[in-house]
Amino acid sequence: MKYPVINSASYILVNTPDMVVHNGTTQTMEKLSNPDSEYIKKVPSHIRKYDEVLNYIPNQVYIGNLTPSDLKNKKLPWCNIDSKSKERFGKFGEIMPQDEFIGLLKISDSFNLVLLENSFSSNIMKKLSKHPLLGKNIAETKDGVDIELINKEINENGAEALYDNNKVIGCVKKAHDVDVNLTSHIMFENLVVKASGFLAFKHLINNTDKEVEDIDYVIECSEEACGDMNQRGGGNFAKSIAELSGANNATGSDTRGFCAAPTHALIQAAALVKSGVYKNVVIVAGGATAKLGMNGKDHVKKGLPILEDVLGGFAVLISENDGINPIIRTDLIGRHTVGTGSSPQAVITSLITLPLDKANMKITDIDKYSVEMQNPDITKPAGAGDVPTSNYKMIGALGVKRGDIERKELLNFVTNHGMPGWAPTQGHIPSGVPYLGFAIDDLTIGNLNRAMIVGKGSLFLGRMTNLFDGVSVVVERNKGSIEEEKSISKNEIKSMIAEAMKDFGNHLIND
Amino acid sequence: MDLENQKRVKDFAEKYGAENLVVILGAAEGEAAGLAAETVTAGDPTFAGPLTGVQLGLSVYHCCEPQFKEAVDEDIYEDQIGMMEMVLDLDEIIEEMTDIRDEFCKYC
Numbered sequence: 351m352k353y354p355v356i357n358s359a360s361y362i363l364v365n366t367p368d369m370v371v372h373n374g375t376t377q378t379m380e381k382l383s384n385p386d387s388e389y390i391k392k393v394p395s396h397i398r399k400y401d402e403v404l405n406y407i408p409n410q411v412y413i414g415n416l417t418p419s420d421l422k423n424k425k426l427p428w429c430n431i432d433s434k435s436k437e438r439f440g441k442f443g444e445i446m447p448q449d450e451f452i453g454l455l456k457i458s459d460s461f462n463l464v465l466l467e468n469s470f471s472s473n474i475m476k477k478l479s480k481h482p483l484l485g486k487n488i489a490e491t492k493d494g495v496d497i498e499l500i501n502k503e504i505n506e507n508g509a510e511a512l513y514d515n516n517k518v519i520g521c522v523k524k525a526h527d528v529d530v531n532l533t534s535h536i537m538f539e540n541l542v543v544k545a546s547g548f549l550a551f552k553h554l555i556n557n558t559d560k561e562v563e564d565i566d567y568v569i570e571c572s573e574e575a576c577g578d579m580n581q582r583g584g585g586n587f588a589k590s591i592a593e594l595s596g597a598n599n600a601t602g603s604d605t606r607g608f609c610a611a612p613t614h615a616l617i618q619a620a621a622l623v624k625s626g627v628y629k630n631v632v633i634v635a636g637g638a639t640a641k642l643g644m645n646g647k648d649h650v651k652k653g654l655p656i657l658e659d660v661l662g663g664f665a666v667l668i669s670e671n672d673g674i675n676p677i678i679r680t681d682l683i684g685r686h687t688v689g690t691g692s693s694p695q696a697v698i699t700s701l702i703t704l705p706l707d708k709a710n711m712k713i714t715d716i717d718k719y720s721v722e723m724q725n726p727d728i729t730k731p732a733g734a735g736d737v738p739t740s741n742y743k744m745i746g747a748l749g750v751k752r753g754d755i756e757r758k759e760l761l762n763f764v765t766n767h768g769m770p771g772w773a774p775t776q777g778h779i780p781s782g783v784p785y786l787g788f789a790i791d792d793l794t795i796g797n798l799n800r801a802m803i804v805g806k807g808s809l810f811l812g813r814m815t816n817l818f819d820g821v822s823v824v825v826e827r828n829k830g831s832i833e834e835e836k837s838i839s840k841n842e843i844k845s846m847i848a849e850a851m852k853d854f855g856n857h858l859i860n861d
Numbered sequence: 862m863d864l865e866n867q868k869r870v871k872d873f874a875e876k877y878g879a880e881n882l883v884v885i886l887g888a889a890e891g892e893a894a895g896l897a898a899e900t901v902t903a904g905d906p907t908f909a910g911p912l913t914g915v916q917l918g919l920s921v922y923h924c925c926e927p928q929f930k931e932a933v934d935e936d937i938y939e940d941q942i943g944m945m946e947m948v949l950d951l952d953e954i955i956e957e958m959t960d961i962r963d964e965f966c967k968y969c
Contacts, residue, residue, distance in 0.1 A: 383909075693940075693945075695940065695941060695944040695945065733890060733896060735889055740889055740948065744945070744948050747945075747947040751943070751944060760947070
């Protein structure tokens with residue numbers, strides 16, 4: 351069977367200190383309900399500088415300068431540990447500073463909604479023109495405007511202010527006078543998704559041997575929705591990102607499923623390639639400003655910096671089998687169905703052991719499980735525990751119940767088949783997919799043979815159903831498709847000869 | 862505790878009476894279980910939700926505590942919760958829950 355492969359992956363972060371303060375919902379809600387709160391007063395002194403965001407091991411793992419094993423046995427809080435890598439650019443992508451990202455918002459703006467102040471605009475475009483991947487896009491950018499016009503738009507016309515270094519340097523205008531789905535706030539959030547998704551896409555094309563013109567289809571899988579009052583989530587982030595990236599031969603669509611969406615998108619992309627509908631499919635997602643500083647109150651209370659100070663983005667290219675890159679086992683899919691039930695046991699069974707049963711595999715036959723790879727440095731101080739470790743314990747416990755491992759082996763299972771979490775808590779960003787970049791190496795030049803990607807989502811947040819959701823898929827070392835086909839044909843020849851010899855023998859006996 | 866859940870607990874307490882209500886928690890951490898238990902007994906400690914300043918004093922248990930385990934069908938418990946029981950730090954959860962009940966519960 352010819353399986354599709356994971357051709358390449360990219361991962362980007364954007365450090366957004368001012369957006370934590372002005373756009374994260376924990377902070378905006380607090381300002382609304384309790385404007386004089388102690389928390390709001392304390393926030394500015396808990397914001398990290400760009401250098402500190404670079405000097406943070408989980409961030410360096412996310413962009414591929416370090417690996418998950420660099421976090422093993424490191425004591426929390428990780429934010430106090432000096433990272434041996436502090437680079438902006440990494441193997442998978444980069445950690446972009448806020449000022450350049452605001453420039454990227456302008457580049458992503460097709461409807462002249464983003465206004466940037468004259469001097470900020472010219473400085474930032476100069477800075478961006480030196481970016482190794484973005485130079486070409488700068489030429490198309492329009493000039494800045496006077497600060498008076500920006501202030502007028504904010505104060506009189508409901509524009510969303512853009513801050514850098516605590517100073518207003520621009521704004522995002524509303525896109526319609528009365529349409530609640532085209533407000534300046536929604537346009538800002540959507541442009542952030544588009545711009546950060548675009549940055550991830552650019553890095554993906556830089557990381558692959560394919561040309562951008564080779565991309566046939568794009569699936570965007572973040573958590574925002576774009577559309578107007580007649581179609582709230584009409585779409586289409588995917589095509590807008592493809593357009594900006596120069597993927598002229600691609601079309602696309604958006605897939606949603608809360609945090610599970612990236613794994614849904616991965617399976618859909620694999621199916622499209624395997625069926626032959628498309629040869630090269632990109633899954634891409636931008637980041638969410640609403641989740642910036644989501645657990646800020648707990649971080650501040652515990653004397654930590656506000657660690658949710660980055661937007662996340664990623665892109666993965668799924669292509670036809672090249673005989674080299676890891677294959678996606680489209681026949682080994684786990685899914686949480688409507689009838690599965692919501693107990694953790696039912697969830698883990700449907701996602702982990704059902705696909706393994708199809709292949710007569712044990713829980714230990716998967717070398718690495720990539721679950722919700724949330725950074726525990728962020729979640730533990732907020733009382734949400736170490737999410738990946740809890741998941742590994744659950745998978746191990748199910749292994750004990752099935753008799754795959756001894757109970758005393760449970761903690762060894764967590765260590766050997768799990769990984770410490772390194773991804774920012776941006777909902778869809780940590781869910782299953784952060785490991786795909788590392789999986790390409792681990793399952794080709796590394797010594798692993800099989801990994802499982804697991805995505806889970808909390809659908810009840812949308813108030814349409816109380817159901818939970820999740821899907822999973824196995825990825826495997828490529829044995830070489832061409833060889834596979836040859837060996838099949840050799841076997842076929844052998845069996846044909848054997849059949850012919852048997853017939854000949856029967857003839858002799860009958861004669 | 863989720864603001865929507867706080868609202869539901871408050872509504873149920875008004876509708877059925879606080880003395881007739883038992884809250885069962887499924888939190889995976891002692892601290893999270895303790896916070897939820899505090900919310901439905903002494904009021905929302907984060908001062909964010911509908912239970913802010915509302916001392917319902919409800920009976921509250923974690924689903925892995927013996928009081929709940931002994932009250933339900935053994936096979937169903939094993940099927941639904943047995944795996945999680947293996948994973949959670951039960952001592953920590955029981956300690957948190959007991960402390961909160963001793964201090965704030967009016968009906969336990």
